[in-house]
Amino acid sequence: MSDRSRTSAEILVRLYGTIAEAAGDAVVIGCNTVGHLSAGLVRVQRCGDDTSGRSWERTRRMGVNTLAFRLAQHQRFFTLDADCVPCTPQTDWRLNRQFLDLVARSGTALFVSVDPAARTDRTGADLAAAVRLTLDGGTPGGVEPLDWLSTTAPRRWRSGAETLVYDWAEPWGAAPLAV
Secondary structure, eight states: OOOTTSOHHHHHHHHHHHHHHHHTTSOOEEESSOHHHHBTTBSEEEOSOOOOSSOHHHHIIIIIHHHHHHGGGBTTTBEEEOOOEEEOTTSOHHHHHHHHHHHHHHTSBOOEEEOGGGOOHHHHHHHHHHHHHHHTTSSTTOEEESSTTSOSSOOEEEETTEEEEOOOOBTTBOOOSOO
């Protein structure tokens, strides 16, 4: 039923409020919600499109970029979720490990999608270290992209007092086509 006395924004805020009220003490994760309208009504907001355990390029575009360009909303509107860090046989752990490291340092929500076939002593140790860092709140002071005005996938990041450089490119570079 339509209601011409209320805007779409008012209707969405009421919907988000109804969901939050019904959830009680449960953590509500907003996904495909309107960020500024869900602020204060969801505790965690999935801010980007899906990452991938099959195509690193999709994780670079959707995960790294979401973290870089939506990070300013973290802990101001909600806890930011840049989507899952994949650990799969189809994607290079060297690249996923960097994304894992950055998300853990950021203090944002850390979700991982682990294919048991990709588990090794190395991936297990990396995942455990990232979870410990995340549970400690990440690097004090968080992270900040430093070259975000000149690239679509920031490589240089401030993490506390240090500057980190990540290499997001696959050996052949970045894919220019849709992923």
